[in-house]
Amino acid sequence: MDTSAQKILVVGAGLSGVVIARELAEQGHQITVIDKRDHVAGNAYDYVNEFGIRVHHYGPHLFHTSNDKVVAWLSRFTEWLPYQHKVKALLSDGRHVTLPVNKETSDIVGKENVLDIFFKPYTKKMWGIELEDLDPTISQRVPIRDDLNELYFPNDTFQALPKEGYTQMVKNILAHDNIHVQLGVAYNKAMNVEYDRVFNSMPIDEYFEFKHGPLPYRSIKFHTSTVPIPKVLPTATVNFTHHEPFTRVTEWKILPGHGNNPAFTTLTIEEPCDYKDNDFERYYPVKDGGGENLARYRLYAAEPSSNVTFIGRCGLYAYLDMHQAISSALSIACQ
Ligand SMILES: Cc1cc2nc3c(=O)[nH]c(=O)nc-3n(C[C@H](O)[C@H](O)[C@H](O)COP(=O)(O)OP(=O)(O)OC[C@H]3O[C@@H](n4cnc5c(N)ncnc54)[C@H](O)[C@@H]3O)c2cc1C
Incomplete structure (x- = not known):
């Protein structure tokens, strides 16, 4: 990464995007994070309902890892409640x-x-x-x-839930003077020219207008x-x-x-x-036994993408648990 301050766009306020945003903000870059949804935290989004019960809007998210680096990084932004899932x-x-x-x-x-x-x-x-x-x-x-x-x-070795929930943890990650969050904003390619670099968690096949065919989810x-x-x-x-x-x-x-x-x-x-x-909500990349989907993804990954780096489950077309998404994002932010 160039050490002079850059203008950076992060598409997607899921864990992949917000980890990269925070790392680069701490390096002194100016970061804009957009998400087409009206909330942060991507698929890890949770909220407390009218009965005082916390619900994970996109299904149960259990944090589990043996990656100490990921635990140490996240622990700057949340306390934990130990929990071993059964x-x-x-x-x-x-x-x-x-x-x-x-x-x-x-x-x-x-x-x-x-x-x-x-x-x-x-x-x-x-x-x-x-x-x-x-x-x-x-x-x-x-x-x-x-x-x-x-x-x-x-x-x-580490299994726990963020004490105040995933959404609050993500808000804490995004709470940095160099990070500006815009919700309800969908990405379009014209944005690329306004930024030095773009980290994009949108579906990679959609970015390239499905030129090699759609990737199933x-x-x-x-x-x-x-x-x-x-x-x-x-x-x-x-x-x-x-x-x-x-x-x-x-x-x-x-x-x-x-x-x-x-x-x-x-x-x-x-x-x-x-x-x-389901309204084109992409959750799980489909790993077929023949590997056709992966081969199709590789065609997209080999496309020239100028200042755009693809990240996250849909950008990398990979089955990533949260700790893997965070670990991958930390590596990408260091490049
Ligand atoms: C049902 C389900 C259960 C899961 N359970 C677990 C679990 O128990 N444990 C675990 O570790 N992991 C679990 N995961 C995985 C976890 O959700 C992911 O690892 C994590 O959310 C990855 O984050 P991400 O940033 O890559 O993607 P996402 O969370 O999907 O975030 C991507 C964001 O990009 C935004 N976006 C996409 N396209 C655009 C666009 N064109 N313009 C603007 N914004 C855009 C989306 O709105 C989204 O908010 C589960 C996932 C699902 C779907």
């Missing part, structure tokens, strides 16, 4: 069993049934394709254990409701094993720091779909 699956007979599948779960359902009960219906619902057609690295993200460990992220419709019941679920998230279109339900109050309303509880049920059926 998930149960609801079987057709009404019983709840631990996910990812551990010894107890496979003893209950029978090892030979694990694929049929937990993986096949989920893959079809979540990715819209058969298990056999999915890139194996995705299903390997949910390993089968032969012990009684109940943790969803058994290997990560899965999306999710979130159905949120509040009921006059103190508590419903055994764990914050319960996955469904049935063949209905819904994958899981989250009861927000069970997460620490997410409210303690004694009479009401808020739940969100997730219904995966193609992004074209």
Whole structure:
């Protein structure tokens, strides 16, 4: 990075964009952050509803990592509430069993049934394709254990939630004299000439007007409701094993720091779909077994883009958890 002060545009106030904005602001550059949405924090956006319950607007975001550098960086902007995520699956007979599948779960359902009960219906619902057609690295993200460990992220050394929520953490990151945030502003290419550099988290295929064809994404419709019941679920998230279109339900109050309303509880049920059926909300890049989507992405990544650097899940067409998005953004900001 040139050491003289530059005018920089960051497209997207998600974690990727705001981390780059903060790093470059601290180097003395003048940063404008725009987002077409009316809020910061991207898909990690959360809010407290009228029942005093914190809801993650785009589905449950659990922070988990073994990357000390990322934890140290974020800890400048938030305190943490320790939380180790546990998930149960609801079987057709009404019983709840631990996910990812551990010894107890496979003893209950029978090892030979694990694929049929937990993986096949989920893959079809979540990715819209058969298990056999999915890139194996995705299903390997949910390993089968032969012990009684109940943790969803058994290997990560740091698991916690930001004490005041993700939105407040992101606001703290953006609170710097050299950063100016404009919400409800969509990017257009004419902006490039006004800035020395542009860091862009918009979908890379959209930027290049789909000249190599569209990159597919899965999306999710979130159905949120509040009921006059103190508590419903055994764990914050319960996955469904049935063949209905819904994958899981989250009861927000069970997460620490997410409210303690004694009479009401808020739940969100997730219904995966193609992004074209959800107002072009792109959540998950689709890793097909044949690697065609990745090959198509590489065509876009090889296009000349003058002063524009692509960042984040949609800019890099990569399945990034928050800690990975932050780590990637920190590296890009150092270049
Ligand atoms: C349903 C779901 C659950 C998840 N759960 C977890 C989890 O439990 N743990 C975890 O670590 N990670 C989780 N993630 C991943 C996490 O959301 C991402 O790692 C993180 O949000 C990455 O941030 P980003 O900045 O790359 O993208 P985003 O958060 O998508 O931010 C990109 C921003 O760019 C804006 N934008 C796009 N195009 C334009 C444009 N043309 N003009 C202006 N603005 C534009 C968008 O409005 C958006 O706000 C989950 C993601 C989803 C979708």
